[in-house]
Amino acid sequence: MKIKRYRRAAQLLTVFAIFFIPVLNVFELYFIKGTFISMDIGDAAMADPLAVFQSMIAAGRVNEYMLGSVVIPVVLMLLLGRVWCSWFCPYYLCAEFMSWMRGKLRMKAYKPKFAENIHIKQSKVRYIFLFAGLVLMAVAGVPILNLISAPGIISTQAMVLVKFHYVTFELVFVAVLLLLELFYFRFWCRFLCPTGTFLSFFRSKRGMTVRKVRTECSDCMSCVRSCPMMINPMTMGDTSHCNNCGDCVDACPDNKKEDTLKFTFK
Amino acid sequence: MRNRFTELFEGLLNSNPFKNYYKKNRLRPPGAANEETFMELCIRCARCIEVCPYDSIERADLFEKLQIGTPYVYPENKACYLCMRCMKVCPTGALNPKLTDGKHVRMGIAVINQNICLNFLYYKDEMTGVSSTGTAQLCGTCYNVCPYTDEAIVMEKFILPVVTDKCTGCGICTEKCPATPEKAIAIYPEGMPVDKNTGYFGRRSKVHGEERKKSKDALKGEKLLEEKQKIDSSDAKPDFEYNTENYDQEW
Ligand code: SF4
Ligand code: SF4
Ligand code: SF4
Ligand code: SF4
Ligand code: SF4
Numbered sequence: 001m002k003i004k005r006y007r008r009a010a011q012l013l014t015v016f017a018i019f020f021i022p023v024l025n026v027f028e029l030y031f032i033k034g035t036f037i038s039m040d041i042g043d044a045a046m047a048d049p050l051a052v053f054q055s056m057i058a059a060g061r062v063n064e065y066m067l068g069s070v071v072i073p074v075v076l077m078l079l080l081g082r083v084w085c086s087w088f089c090p091y092y093l094c095a096e097f098m099s100w101m102r103g104k105l106r107m108k109a110y111k112p113k114f115a116e117n118i119h120i121k122q123s124k125v126r127y128i129f130l131f132a133g134l135v136l137m138a139v140a141g142v143p144i145l146n147l148i149s150a151p152g153i154i155s156t157q158a159m160v161l162v163k164f165h166y167v168t169f170e171l172v173f174v175a176v177l178l179l180l181e182l183f184y185f186r187f188w189c190r191f192l193c194p195t196g197t198f199l200s201f202f203r204s205k206r207g208m209t210v211r212k213v214r215t216e217c218s219d220c221m222s223c224v225r226s227c228p229m230m231i232n233p234m235t236m237g238d239t240s241h242c243n244n245c246g247d248c249v250d251a252c253p254d255n256k257k258e259d260t261l262k263f264t265f266k
Numbered sequence: 267m268r269n270r271f272t273e274l275f276e277g278l279l280n281s282n283p284f285k286n287y288y289k290k291n292r293l294r295p296p297g298a299a300n301e302e303t304f305m306e307l308c309i310r311c312a313r314c315i316e317v318c319p320y321d322s323i324e325r326a327d328l329f330e331k332l333q334i335g336t337p338y339v340y341p342e343n344k345a346c347y348l349c350m351r352c353m354k355v356c357p358t359g360a361l362n363p364k365l366t367d368g369k370h371v372r373m374g375i376a377v378i379n380q381n382i383c384l385n386f387l388y389y390k391d392e393m394t395g396v397s398s399t400g401t402a403q404l405c406g407t408c409y410n411v412c413p414y415t416d417e418a419i420v421m422e423k424f425i426l427p428v429v430t431d432k433c434t435g436c437g438i439c440t441e442k443c444p445a446t447p448e449k450a451i452a453i454y455p456e457g458m459p460v461d462k463n464t465g466y467f468g469r470r471s472k473v474h475g476e477e478r479k480k481s482k483d484a485l486k487g488e489k490l491l492e493e494k495q496k497i498d499s500s501d502a503k504p505d506f507e508y509n510t511e512n513y514d515q516e517w
Contacts, residue, residue, distance in 0.1 A: 025316050030351075037311035038357040047357040051309035055358045058306035069357040142284050142305050142332055156312045156335065160325060163316065169328045170335075 003246030007086060011093040018090060018155040022162035036090070036155035037146060038069060045069040048152065050198035054143035057134065077202040081209065085189060085196050086228075086245030091150035091174070092189065096228075098181040111185040114224050119231050119241050122190050126197045133194050149195045150174055150188065186228055190241075200240035208244055210237030211264045214254075223248035223261055233261060284332045288458035293339045293435060295323050296346055296371040297353035297362040301457045307360035310335030314352035314361060322346045339373065341437020341453050346373065348413055348436050369414060374435030374455040376408075376419075378427060383450035385425050408439035408451050427451075 018036070025033055033040050038047035047069035056062050076083070085092055112118070133145045146152055153170045161167050177188050189196055212234045223233040226247045231239060233248035246263065254260035285302040295314050298304045314337050315323045322344045326333040339346050348368035353361035365371065380386040384405040391397050409427050412419045418433040435453050443449040 022316060028319060030317065033317060033355060034313050035311055035316070037309055038313055040313075040355060045357055047309070047311070051311065052358060055307045055309055055360075059303060060306075063359045065357060065359040065363060140284055140332065143309050144332060146310050147334060152311070156310070156325075159312055159316050163321070164324075168325065168334075 002250050004250050007246060010087045011090075014088045015090055015093060018158040019162060022159045026163060035152065035159055037149065037152040044072060046072045048146075048149065048195060049073050049202070050195050051143060051146050051149070051152070053198065054134070054137055054145055057138055058141050058143055073199070074202050077199055077207075078204045079207050080244065081203060081207050082196065082200055082240070082243040083208075084199060085243040089151045089196075090154045091177075091193075092243075094154075094174075094178055095181050095186055095189065098178055099185075099228075102182055105182075107182065112230070114230060114232070116232065119236060119239055122230070122241060125191045129192050130194050130197045145194050148173065150177060150193060151195060186230075189243075190229055196243075203238075203240045205238045206266050208263050208265055210242060210244065210246075210248060210261060212260060213262050213264065214258065214260050217252075217254050217260050220253060222251040222253060226251035286457075287331050287333065288455050290452050290454055290458075291340060291342050291437070291440060293341065293346075293373045293437065293453060293455045295337050295339055295352045295361055296348065296350070296368070296373055296434075296436070297356075297365040298373070298456075299360060299362065301455075304360050305333075305336070307358045308336050309358055309360075311357060312337070313355040313357065317351050317355050318346075319349060319351065320344060320347050323352065339437065341440040342449060343441070345437035345439075345441040347438065348434065368434060368436075369417075369432070371434040371436065372456050373437070374453040374458070375431075375433045376429045376435065376437075376439055376451050376453050378408075378429060378451045379448075382445050382448060383427070384445060385427060389423070389426055405444060407442050407444055411438050411442045413438065 017032075021032055021034070024031075031042060034046075036048065037051050038045070040046070045065075045068055047066075049070045052066045052070050056066060073084070133148075137144050147170070150173075153174050157167050157171050157174075180187065210233050217234075227233055228245060228247060229241045229243060231237075231241050233242070236242065237248075244263070249255065249261050249263065252261040255262070285305045288301065294301070294304055295318075299307060312325065312335065315325060322339050323337045323346075324340060324343075326336045326338050328334050337352075348371060350366060350368055353363050353365050356363060378386070384403045388402050388404055391402055404425065406421070406425070406427065409415060409419045409421055413436060414432055414434065417430065419427050419429055419439065422428050429451075435456065437453045439451050440449055440453055443451050
């Protein structure tokens with residue numbers, strides 16, 4: 001069974017949830033409530049760690065509600081890696097859809113050649129962008145990075161759509177990003193997304209990680225070609241770029257004979 | 267090192283246009299921290315908006331000074347019915363989750379415009395014997411709908427509604443007030459400076475200030491002090507020519 005099937009199911013379930021949760025709430029069922037900036041399931045509160053971090057900086061203090069709401073995302077991140085991105089984020093699903101569209105439109109895919117040091121370049125851009133955003137946010141004194149959090153926008157817009165039957169201008173931002181996805185392969189998730197960057201700070205090498213468990217393999221490079229984050233799964237699975245999507249594990253032909261590229265815990 | 271430029275710079279840093287932006291009849295949800303802290307804490311997650319069973323809370327628009335996505339209650343459209351749900355879901359404490367009793371909510375304060383309020387008009391008509399509107403209508407809706415009747419709104423002389431400091435600012439009175447085209451009762455958000463609310467002495471000092479600007483030979487500095495020192499209750503009172511007529515006018 002391919003990992004991608006499970007992943008797709010999880011993604012579709014989340015998309016369904018962002019529309020269905022507001023419906024539940026319209027009928028006053030409050031067991032599960034919230035958006036992807038912050039969500040409650042039963043009594044467990046979760047919030048986007050970056051959003052909470054911003055309000056910590058802006059307010060210059062920390063309170064127990066803030067700390068309580070980042071526990072689950074951070075623990076999940078430490079245990080399972082950046083699964084939020086590839087298994088749940090609605091933007092990621094849209095971006096994958098755009099890749100598929102590009103194939104259908106017979107556009108020449110703009111995917112740069114793999115280079116061993118590409119992740120360093122990616123990291124530089126990501127950190128500079130996040131840092132600049134945080135500085136801007138601190139000057140304004142208002143958590144404004146949430147205004148460019150793609151998953152947050154998508155889910156709040158879904159909620160507004162269900163509850164008030166309109167959408168606001170913020171959706172244009174996501175639409176423009178998706179349009180650009182047609183020309184620059186996964187540029188938002190690889191280079192810019194502040195939510196993803198901040199989450200990846202909590203990446204632990206002991207959590208779920210893609211590793212080559214055999215020393216030898218047929219060196220077909222299928223995994224390198226399949227990786228949406230443009231890294232080499234055989235060596236860089238434990239960097240903060242890998243979002244544990246499992247595409248490389250699916251792509252590896254050696255896995256059929258003997259475990260080669262696998263998700264491992266350490 | 268203090269000069270005009272450092273002062274200008276300080277002024278710029280201290281007056282953050284994004285954090286002190288008030289409008290009449292536009293309130294933060296109940297339990298909100300003061301506007302400045304609220305803008306710092308609120309991560310615009312829309313949870314409070316989602317959970318409100320009356321659809322009272324709305325998202326702010328795009329073109330309102332970076333307020334976009336923050337929650338507002340517009341009592342003219344839909345007031346807050348103090349069900350106390352929204353503050354429980356706030357993940358950052360922008361709305362105080364410890365608040366459980368509606369009577370401690372202070373979203374703002376209701377202010378009655380006595381020139382429009384039907385009851386005040388009725389009372390004036392009756393006192394003067396002249397009808398200003400041609401029709402006499404008695405209302406009292408705000409008194410009846412207020413969740414804290416007789417605490418937050420009391421009736422003076424049995425017909426004149428007066429708002430007390432127990433007012434929670436929920437805005438139900440504003441939503442229901444029948445006066446047209448403008449509602450006779452409006453909510454001023456907590457923290458918004460309202461000169462209508464400054465009370466008798468505030469109003470008087472304002473009149474003084476304006477009078478002083480007008481007259482050339484107004485008392486100033488030493489002369490004023492001298493004049494004030496002369497005040498002595500045992501003796502004949504000195505003359506101060508202050509116009510007291512418009513102290514009680516509608517502001
Ligand atoms: S990087 Fe950002 S947009 Fe991309 S999948 Fe992760 S959270 Fe979603
Ligand atoms: S290394 Fe593998 S699991 Fe990680 S992002 Fe690339 S393809 Fe997905
Ligand atoms: S207290 Fe209840 S009615 Fe008032 S804004 Fe909050 S959820 Fe809505
Ligand atoms: S629940 Fe709190 S943080 Fe979220 S939008 Fe409402 S006030 Fe802001
Ligand atoms: S509801 Fe409006 S018109 Fe009626 S008494 Fe109250 S303020 Fe006056």
